[in-house]
Amino acid sequence: MNDLTPIEKTTAKDWASDQEVRWCPGCGDYAVLKAVQRTMPDLGVAREKTVFVSGIGCSSRFPYYMETYGFHTIHGRAPAVATGVKLANPELDVWIITGDGDALSIGGNHTMHLLRRNLNCQxxxxxxxxxxxxxxxxxxTSQVGTRSPSTPFGSVDRPxxxxxxxxxxxxxxxARGIDVHKNLPDVLKAAHAHQGAAFVEIFQNCVVYNDDVFAPFTAREHAADMQLWLKHGEKMLFANGAKGxxxxxxxxxxxxxxxxxxxxxxHNVKNRGIAHMLIxxxxxxxPVALGVLYDDPAATFEAAxxxxxETVAAGKKPDLQALVAKGQSWMVEKEPRAE
Known part of the structure; x- marks a missing residue:
């Protein structure tokens, strides 16, 4: 397919695979999956040019449920695989699906380098x-005091x-979003429109092991007073405009x-200093700052x-034999047999 070929119009169902979605009932991953599937038709992209890459964790089942290409890789290494995919074919639309443990613990190093290199992906x-x-x-990312099998007396780590x-x-x-919030598709669209590495944190509820940990700002009775949804060029207002x-x-x-x-x-999405203060x-x-906090494109890694x-190869003809013979080489000659 070349760039002049029109993209066939799709629906959310076209982006859903035939695989049974298997997460715990009530898991926030279901909402994120539906938000992504609803968003894809609006992006004007082709399924055969879309790739979802994941590591290890609950969220990492995601590629199975998208009717696209996908890689379910190893713990923390999704950014490395995604980088290889993008370098091999820059035309592909690459999405990385990861979790707080996958990306920030064993995969922290890989996540950091993907972001600093500015690979064009989401x-x-x-x-x-x-x-x-x-x-x-x-x-x-667990809060101080979190009780778990590995911290039975409460975590003392600062998250x-x-x-x-x-x-x-x-x-x-x-950017930031919430699994069940109606604004999540808008955040995903903004991430996709960005040329470069687009990082989106999605607050996702785990109903089994950490239920309602985000309730202080996601529960309906707290949402207006505790959610600051940011829009470029608009005032930073919340609590139905009563506070700013x-x-x-x-x-x-x-x-x-x-x-x-x-x-x-x-709000100015190019103001990095204010973005840091909001975080x-x-x-x-x-309140919790949500939406696009920072958006300032720069040259991408794969383009560079x-x-x-292309610059290095300009004017040169491929010659495998010359490449093999280049540099240090020697001949192994048969010594005469001693009588």
Missing amino acids: LLLFNNEIYGLTKGQYSP TRPCAFALGAGARFV IALDVDKLRLKVVDGDDPAVLV EMPPVGY VHQQN
Whole structure:
């Protein structure tokens, strides 16, 4: 298929495979899967040019349920496999599906390098703050005090913040969503539109081992007061417009003000400093920043690699024999047999 061939219109059902979806009843992964399948027809992409790559974890069953190409790889190495796929064929639309343990523990190194290299792909990190597949051990994002089989008296680790990790690693696109929220497809579309590595943290509820851990800001009765949905060029308002976010210049941090305060900030997705402050807002007294926090495209890794290869190869003819003979070489001659 060349670039002039029109993409056949699809529906959400066209993106769903014939495999039985097998997660625990009530798992947030179901909602994310449906959101992705609903989003794909709106992206104008072809199923035969789409690849989903996952590591190990509950979320990593995802490629089986998408009617696309897919790789279910090994623990923490989905970014490495995705990089190989994209370098081999830059035209492919690559999505990485991972979890907080898969991406930030054993796979932290691979995730970091994927982001700093700026591979053109979408990385969806399902964060349920627990190891679900291996029966509920605490993960790198688990809150202090989390009781689990590996922390029976409560975790004493300070959790990592996935979006802070991504921003610190050099990600040019950082966003947050909620598994069951109606705005998740819009976040996915923004990630796909970004040229480069798009990092999306999705708060995903684990009904078995960490149920309602996000309820303080996802429960219906708390949502308005605790969710700050960001839109580029619009004021940072929440609580139905009654409250907003402003910059405390003296302390160089964000603060909550009345919604009609002229100091309320207007969201600029290219402001990396404010994006970091939004990610690091305290859990008490502040809302959770959601939507696209940062979006500032830069040159992609695979484009640079292919451009370099073309430059180096320009004007040269392939000669395997010359390549083999290049550099140090020697002849092995048969010595005369001693009589």
